[in-house]
Amino acid sequence: MKLQRFRPIAFAILSLHFVLAIGFLGCASIQMIGQYDQKIDDGITNLQKATADFFTTIERQGGSKPEDYKTHAKFYDNTKVALSGLIVRANAVSLNKLTAKELDNLSKQYQALEMQDQKFGIKQAEIPQLESAYNRAFTALFTLEVAKKVPSSQGASK
Amino acid sequence: MTFNFDISKVVSDMVNASSGALVNGGQQATEYATHEYESFISDIEHVQTMATANPPIITEEEAQFLVNQHKNSMQSVLLTVEGLGIIAVQNAINAALAVLNAALSTAVQGLKFAL
Numbered sequence: 001m002k003l004q005r006f007r008p009i010a011f012a013i014l015s016l017h018f019v020l021a022i023g024f025l026g027c028a029s030i031q032m033i034g035q036y037d038q039k040i041d042d043g044i045t046n047l048q049k050a051t052a053d054f055f056t057t058i059e060r061q062g063g064s065k066p067e068d069y070k071t072h073a074k075f076y077d078n079t080k081v082a083l084s085g086l087i088v089r090a091n092a093v094s095l096n097k098l099t100a101k102e103l104d105n106l107s108k109q110y111q112a113l114e115m116q117d118q119k120f121g122i123k124q125a126e127i128p129q130l131e132s133a134y135n136r137a138f139t140a141l142f143t144l145e146v147a148k149k150v151p152s153s154q155g156a157s158k
Numbered sequence: 159m160t161f162n163f164d165i166s167k168v169v170s171d172m173v174n175a176s177s178g179a180l181v182n183g184g185q186q187a188t189e190y191a192t193h194e195y196e197s198f199i200s201d202i203e204h205v206q207t208m209a210t211a212n213p214p215i216i217t218e219e220e221a222q223f224l225v226n227q228h229k230n231s232m233q234s235v236l237l238t239v240e241g242l243g244i245i246a247v248q249n250a251i252n253a254a255l256a257v258l259n260a261a262l263s264t265a266v267q268g269l270k271f272a273l
Contacts, residue, residue, distance in 0.1 A: 029255055032248040033241060098241045102234045109230045116223050125208060125215045126224060132201050133227040136194060140234035143190060144241045 034096030036149030043086045044145070047079060047106075048138045055131050063124035069117050076114045083107045099144060106137050163265040172257045176250035183246020187239055194235045201228050 054075050058064050064072070083103060090100040113130070116122065122130070202225060208214070209221035216224070 029252045030248060033244045098237045102237050105230055105234050109227055112223065112226060120220065123216060123220065126220060129201060129205060129224045130227060132197070133224070133231045136197065136231035137234045140231070140238040144238045147242055147245050
């Protein structure tokens with residue numbers, strides 16, 4: 001008898017909990033990837049411009065020789081410093097592992113380029129290929145950053 | 159206060175909202191990946207052409223260096239594709255949660271769950 005009286009109350013309490021739980025979930029939005037970061041976007045833009053300028057200069061000169069490396073050292077130093085700052089910033093933001101990994105990849109690309117430049121120089125014929133490789137890496141970074149800021153109703157865009 | 163909450167309709171609306179976001183995100187990721195894969199293949203072919211020309215335009219070492227640069231950039235592309243997938247899933251879940259929130263707000267008039 002007592003149990004029968006208890007059932008409607010228990011049902012009401014359970015229903016209330018259900019509504020509260022659903023309400024809690026309904027109001028919250030989940031975050032599975034780091035949010036868009038204007039400073040990372042700006043940093044990549046500056047790096048892309050400096051790299052495009054570097055390749056254009058070498059192409060206009062008809063390529064470069066190992067002895068030209070000393071005039072390129074400033075460019076490599078600047079990219080190292082810029083990328084180091086961006087990697088630290090990307091790692092400081094939670095759920096931003098992919099952006100940090102891409103920046104790390106880009107850093108390795110520059111290291112290989114510097115070694116090649118120092119040992120053998122860069123031929124004019126190599127420039128379009130290098131531009132393509134760097135543009136691909138920059139586009140990948142931009143695409144991911146931009147997709148993070150697009151509202152969910154519109155989805156990600158390039 | 160009445161609580162009008164049609165679970166089957168809300169679930170159906172949630173599925174529609176999330177599938178729309180998933181399809182949209184998936185399409186964008188596919189378009190981006192296809193474009194980059196094609197460009198990568200074309201670049202590798204061009205490097206090969208330069209290395210095997212008579213006389214060669216670039217040495218074998220230079221060809222390997224360029225291929226490595228392209229491989230490195232493709233790793234970034236793959237990471238972005240992974241990221242676009244995660245964003246698509248995130249958008250799909252949030253779209254479903256937004257529908258649920260709207261349905262609850264309507265059902266529980268005057269009672270607002272704020273976080």
